[in-house]
Amino acid sequence: MKINRNINNVTAINIKDFNENYLKPQKPLLIKGLANHYPAGKKWTIDYLKEYCGDVNVEIFDNSIKNNSASAFTTGDLEMKFSDYINIIAKDETSDLRIFLFNMFKRKPGLRKDFPCPYLFKGILGKMGYMFFGSKNINVRIHQDIDMSNVLLTQFHGRKRVVLISPEYSDLLYRLPFNTYSLIDLDNPDYNKYPGLHYVEADEYILEAGDALYMPSGYWHYITYLDGGFGVSYRKLAQSFKMKLIGALSLIVYMPFDKLMNLLWGNKWLAKKEQIAEIRANKAIIKKMIESIYVNDPHKKEEKTYFNSQLHPNH
Numbered sequence: 001m002k003i004n005r006n007i008n009n010v011t012a013i014n015i016k017d018f019n020e021n022y023l024k025p026q027k028p029l030l031i032k033g034l035a036n037h038y039p040a041g042k043k044w045t046i047d048y049l050k051e052y053c054g055d056v057n058v059e060i061f062d063n064s065i066k067n068n069s070a071s072a073f074t075t076g077d078l079e080m081k082f083s084d085y086i087n088i089i090a091k092d093e094t095s096d097l098r099i100f101l102f103n104m105f106k107r108k109p110g111l112r113k114d115f116p117c118p119y120l121f122k123g124i125l126g127k128m129g130y131m132f133f134g135s136k137n138i139n140v141r142i143h144q145d146i147d148m149s150n151v152l153l154t155q156f157h158g159r160k161r162v163v164l165i166s167p168e169y170s171d172l173l174y175r176l177p178f179n180t181y182s183l184i185d186l187d188n189p190d191y192n193k194y195p196g197l198h199y200v201e202a203d204e205y206i207l208e209a210g211d212a213l214y215m216p217s218g219y220w221h222y223i224t225y226l227d228g229g230f231g232v233s234y235r236k237l238a239q240s241f242k243m244k245l246i247g248a249l250s251l252i253v254y255m256p257f258d259k260l261m262n263l264l265w266g267n268k269w270l271a272k273k274e275q276i277a278e279i280r281a282n283k284a285i286i287k288k289m290i291e292s293i294y295v296n297d298p299h300k301k302e303e304k305t306y307f308n309s310q311l312h313p314n315h
């Protein structure tokens with residue numbers, strides 16, 4: 001797998017440039033210091049959140065229980081007072097506990113005034129702000145967001161490593177059918193078990209407090225909290241009809257079907273999904289091998305161009 005660490009970023013961008021150069025072509029973008037243009041950028045310290053939200057009961061995901069399992073990660077494993085959880089982050093301790101997709105704005109509407117939907121992401125999903133908390137070294141397994149929306153992930157405390165991979169690599173990442181995640185471990189890729197990974201290209205971003213990352217719809221993301229910290233995501237509907245449709249089907253049809261099959265078949269269902277993922281990956285590998293023959297052999301390349309021009313004479 002090739003990981004590109006030479007990432008462009010901007011410190012400011014207007015809506016027109018963002019729409020033309022990133023949203024329309026579906027290209028990721030790191031925007032340094034975006035949060036500092038909002039009151040939350042300064043106000044949302046760990047101490048402030050503990051004081052303001054400490055009494056809220058939060059759902060906690062425990063990575064030691066569900067990582068690499070058949071679960072779609074939609075319900076938490078335990079509940080605790082936010083003040084107890086945030087102490088782990090305050091001390092920057094390692095733990096298996098994280099908070100995922102938490103709608104704190106619903107429980108504490110005052111927070112939204114500090115960080116309303118950023119100007120780049122205004123739209124009908126602009127009210128959907130979710131918070132994510134994680135302790136030092138914890139990972140969020142590789143996944144696509146189930147609704148296939150565009151996502152703007154803004155970091156407020158601590159550093160976070162985000163590996164982004166375009167949805168064009170879904171088959172080579174062994175995406176499980178009826179799901180938007182994969183069982184591969186990006187930190188220790190097993191090329192024997194998953195040879196498709198040889199063909200995958202990824203971008204690595206390091207988000208510092210204040211930075212925001214634009215993740216186009218369907219982009220795979222794998223996240224590591226380099227420090228204990230937290231961030232907020234806002235969403236914008238997918239650009240293309242195809243992505244909107246996949247998002248709607250995933251939410252309304254695939255996820256409930258997958259849950260039912262997990263219940264009925266358990267590990268047998270997971271094994272079936274892994275088998276289908278492998279077949280799809282093998283097909284994608286063959287396609288890549290054929291493509292590489294054309295790229296490496298100039299005569300074959302000319303042949304391909306000639307055949308394409310015969311097939312599509314107007315292009």
Ligand SMILES: O=C(O)CCC(=O)C(=O)O
Pocket residue numbers: 132133134140145151153221223231233
């Ligand atoms: O930052 C995190 O903990 C997870 C973010 C994420 O997976 C998302 O925004 O979809």
